[in-house]
Amino acid sequence: MEVAEVLPDFADAFAFEAFNRMQREALPALLEREENVVASAPTASGKTALAELAICKALADGGTALFIAPLRALTNEKEDDWDRFEELDYSVYVVTGERDLNPRRARRADILVMTPEKLDSATRKHDSRRYDFVTDVDVCVIDEVHLLDADRRGSVLEVAISRLRRLCEPRIVALSATMPNVDDVAAWLDAPEETTFEFDDEYRPVDLNAGVKTYTHGENSFADKYRRLYRAIDLAEPHLRDDGQALVFVASRQDTVRAATKARDEIAERDVPMGVRGDYDFHTEAQNLENDTLRQSVLDGVAFHHAGLSKNDRDLVEEWFKAGHVELLFSTSTLAWGVNMPARCVVIRDTKLHDPLEGEVDMSPLDVLQMLGRAGRPGYDDVGYGWVVCDAAEADKYRRLLSEGKEIESRLAESLETHLNAEIAMGTITDLDDVMDWLETTYYYVRGQSKPDLYDFPNLRERVRDCLEDLVDRGFVELGRSGDLSIEATPRGVLASKYYLRLETAATFAELADRVSESERQRGEGTTLETDDVLEAVATAEEFDSVSARQDERDAISAVLVGVDTGDLDAGERKVLAILRSGADGRLPAELRSDAWVIRQNATRLLSALGAFLDRLADPHSANLVRRVEARVENGVADDAVGLTAIDGVGPGRASKLATEGISSPGDVVDAGVSGLVEAGLSEGVAERVSEAAQSLPAVEVDWGAFPETVASGESDVREVVIENVGEPARAGVRVTVNGVEMTATSTYLRDTETVPVGVFGADEDGLEYTVSVAFPEEPLLPVERSRTVEVQ
Template sequence: MEVAEVLPEFADAFAFEEFNRMQREALPALLESDENVVASAPTASGKTALAELAICKALADGGTALFIAPLRALTNEKEDDWDRFEDLDYSVYVVTGERDLNPRRARHADILVMTPEKLDSATRKHDSRRYDFVTDVDVCVIDEVHLLDADRRGSVLEVTISRLRRLCDPRIVALSATMPNVDDVAAWLDAPAETTFEFGEEYRPVDLNAGVKTYTHGENTFADKYRRLYRALDLAEPHLREDGQTLVFVSSRQDTVQAAKKARDEIAERDLEIGPRGDYDFHAESKDKLENDTLRKSVLDGVAFHHAGLSKNDRDLVEEWFKEGRIELLFSTSTLAWGVNLPARCVVIRDTKLHDPLEGEVDMSPLDVLQMLGRAGRPGYDDVGYGWVVCDTAEADKYRRLLRDGKEIESRLAESLETHLNAEIAMGTITDLEDVMDWLETTFYYVRGQSRPEEYDFPNLRGRVRDCLEDLVDRGFVEMDDADLSIEATARGMLTSKYYLRLETAARFADLCDRVGEDGATLETGDILEAVATAQEFDSVSARQSERDAIDAVLVGHDTGDLDAGDRKVLAILRSGANGSVPPELRSDAWVIRRNATRLVSALGAFLDRFAGPHAANLARRVEARIENGVAEDAVGLVAIDGVAAGRASKLSKEGLSTPGDVVAAGVEGLVDAGLSDGVAEGVCESAQSLPAIDLEWGQFPDAIETGENEVREVTVKNVGEAARAGIRVTVNGVEMTSTNTYLRDTETVPVGVFGADADVLEFTVNVAFPEEPLVPIAETRTVRVE
């Protein structure tokens, strides 16, 4: 069945000309029906085409399609793959982080691509102008729906799909690798039997011979990696000698590089003839095109590595050369298993455990293992593919059972029920206990609980829900009316949901706000850094022995109290990152930790703004900007200027320009003298002028006052830049007299009481801070003698 015959107007949207057997059988359900569809099929059997068929039907009907990709690294790949739709005048838009979001493009896109986490965040804010596009979806394609069973991410996918269905009721098309309980997923999504498909192994384009191989476990984990590598090469060798390709999955980006280096030496030792050494055209091509020096040397021996840290150019070349057979041995992280269709005759999983910066050492998920092994076998080239799991003898039976029986998909909602319940209450979709039960009935948790009532403690479900609600009330996230048992979110609960926080973290942030609100309490940068470093999101971070000295060196002179080793590691990364100088020993985890920390500091800033005032929020905003950009404390205000990041801020600061006001005063000529080009200087100067800028006019403020006398004078706060929300605080001898939170368009008059107290000198300070900008507060002081 040819694509052009079935969908003539979309023929160019597909990467092939004919549908295979599996695609043909699913085609009527996708194109001739509006029912929800669930399809389970072996890896590499062509499930992506089912997604594209559903998208084509939605586009043909004038609708909008949403594709949920399992990993953030894969969303951009989809954008590239679907240039084919762009060529047909349909727009594809990947919805990424908060600051990069273009709501207008999202609103007008024909195909949206999002991760479950991003969709969760967007649906929580669906009633805002920024995210209203999410309620205008006609079909939602869930790629790899078996991720429902993934730690933490699974519950996010589950509640988000349930929420999306309540918001706009799109058609759902859920695709999955082989799973035994596909009927449970179909029941959850209301897919009838005629549009539920369970394609068995007979639909695999190449048979799979999968097994488990053990190695002798030693005391040294570093040496163990090489034991597993040699075991992997033993399994790959017979295929490599027959010009068959092997794909080896390892646990980290760094391991792909190290394993490839070691494998090249070992291949030479074993006298294995692979690689295009004599191909001078390839030699020249790789030299000219590859950006990574290590990769350039490696591919000449037929060995390569692939991970998300490589440039897109290098990843694309590795994939192309592997498909052409020029690369015969490829080391990769698990991302490749979920993304590009890159099969090999032999697949070996060298590492079944991995280091997660936020979780420490964790087992690779069973879903990942099955996904990787599914890459074994090259359609059109092999009759059988070989897949091996290399593991310690103690774990061999576990993996044998997985390969024999597969993995039933379970709900993970119970593990984080309180967090998701709080989010629904904050959105206003749950207002009493009955609403909670109605909501639960829309979840996979409810369906799976009916299948396995004892394992899910289903008979006690109502009691479990009541306990969750009472706990949310006791901890200040929810308020309940005793008279009618109605429930609504508190400000704490609303902020927790909006900023995607764990409840324990939100409670700690609220405690810090309470302490700041006490008389005489001041907030320091260290308080913010410690509150974030001890957030529950970082609870599983561990410090390796090799990192301890670097952590101690960063934290010397800072009181870290009774923080544990993991908290101290996070704190060291935040402190050093804020100064732009993370020690080499900590860099492997620093990127993930800093990215999560900026989100948490932003959330803490919102808590402080709501419960402690704009000055505290401004400090958090400055700390956030420093962690994100790695810029000195006195120059942090420069990054508020569009076009100024860490490098440019450092350059300007060294030339004595440390604030946007300095930049405006210097003008284009002064910025050119500071080392910027003419064009850049013009843009930076213009951007600096678009920020708020303060002039304080003290008027007829006295120099002296007699004891016992009182006068009220006025200080004018004038904003000569762009309007912005501001906090204006007046103190005398360090004690707050007045505090105002205002939207400062032009001027604000602040009354200041001058009184003849029992002090010899009164020091009045007017301090203006902007809670939403990382600008250093403006403060001016006047001294009055008491005579």
């Protein structure tokens, strides 16, 4: 059955010319029916084509397709793979972070690509102008739906799909590796028997011989890695000698490089015939690699692959592995979920990995099965060999996994309060009956019916009531004033949902905002919040509760935190604080870099949330301080130059360059003009764009008018100070203090001018210093402060 015969208009969208047996059997359900489809099939059997068939039907009908990728690293791969659709005049758009989102492109896209987390966030904001495109989806393809059983991420996928179905009722096509309880997933998604497929190992293109091998565990974890590496090479060696290929999965990006380097030496010592050093053409081609270590390694037939490599290097490694030039490849788990790169022998060297946010964790059973599924090269091998290398104490666990598979469970119960709060904040739940109606749309409810004892299903209603009461007690939800069972979200609950916070973190942020607000009321002074308070609030957030500090990081942490009062912070919290402080200064120690990217990414989200809490519950000046801290953590620039990062096109490098030349604010940029920016080291084209962008920010001038220079003791007067925004309109907080004590504070949308009444009074002072301060809570601009002194006579 050729693609061109079945889909003549989309033949060029597929990477092959004819459908295989599995694809042929599923094809009528995808193209000739409208119902939801669930298909479970072995790894490497061609499931991706089922996704593409569903997408083609939606496009042919004039609709929009949404593809849910299991990992962020794979979303861009899909964008690259689906250039084929672009060539057919269909647009593909990957929906990424809040700041990178282009809503116009998203609305116009024919194929959207998202992760479960991004879909959850987008559907929570579906009624906003930025995310309204998410309600215009006609088919939603869930790749690797067995992700439902993943710790933490599983519940996100579950609630996001349930919500999407309520919002726009798209057709759902769910694809999965082999799972024993596919019928439960089909029941959840209302897929009838005719469109539910369970393709067994007969459909696997190559038989799989999978097993468990143990190693002798020692005292030193570093030495253990090499014990497992030698075990992996032992398992791969016979296949390498027989012109086969081996794929070894390890825990981290660094480990791929270290293992490949060590393996090259070991392979040479064992005199395994590998490598293409005599191939002049390949030697020349290898010079195109950007990574020096990789360039040397591939000549010996050994390579490594991870998401941190450049796209050029990843593409070349994949190409050479498929061509057989690379015979032994070390990779992280990303490769198992993404590119179809089978090998005769697959070895999982590491069953535990270091997660920057969770510490040492077991590799998920789903990952293990996904990796082993890469064993066996269709068209080259009759059988594939897959091995798990683990400590003897865990061998039985993995043997059971290989023999029995893994039923897909729901993880919603583990984070029920968080997701329930999100639904209440959106207004989809207003009473207890609504909660039960919502739960009935979840996989949790279906699985609870299948395994009532495991899920404590008879007590479900009581459990839900307890959840609601806890949300009320913690200030996220309030009961209706009429005394009935109606419920609605508080500002705390809305902000927790909007910023995707754990409830413990949201409560901490709300309490900090309350303390700041109360302190200002009692003391009558300006913002009492300091940068150290902000960084500590984030470093101790629940999102970082499992971060651990390795022994080799502790000296660097202590060096960063010299002179900083860390009080009762534990080692993990100290590590986060050290990364945030040194990152904000642009001086991150090398020892802390391996986890810094993930921690800083999460910290910027938390800082954005904390700013919103302070803006809503305290004051704009406090929110502005947090926004500046956020920009510093994100860009690594000094506090006096952080305002430069508000300019579109100015990142950390340009900000530092300009600050070095004495240009440290958007106002300085405007004053310097294009010629001044060129003198500071920018090219003329960049200087023009930066100058124009700087003029699109708010810019404040303060006119004191007829403000007096003196006032008689005991007399009082009211004068008007005019604040003018000569730039773009923006929300602003305006504060007036006298001798450091706050007189007035207002929040306003500063479009043109704002007149502020200021009382001048003859107090028991020799002089009065009046300060007008204007802060923009949504921009990392330093507050504009102007002062006048009035002499008391």
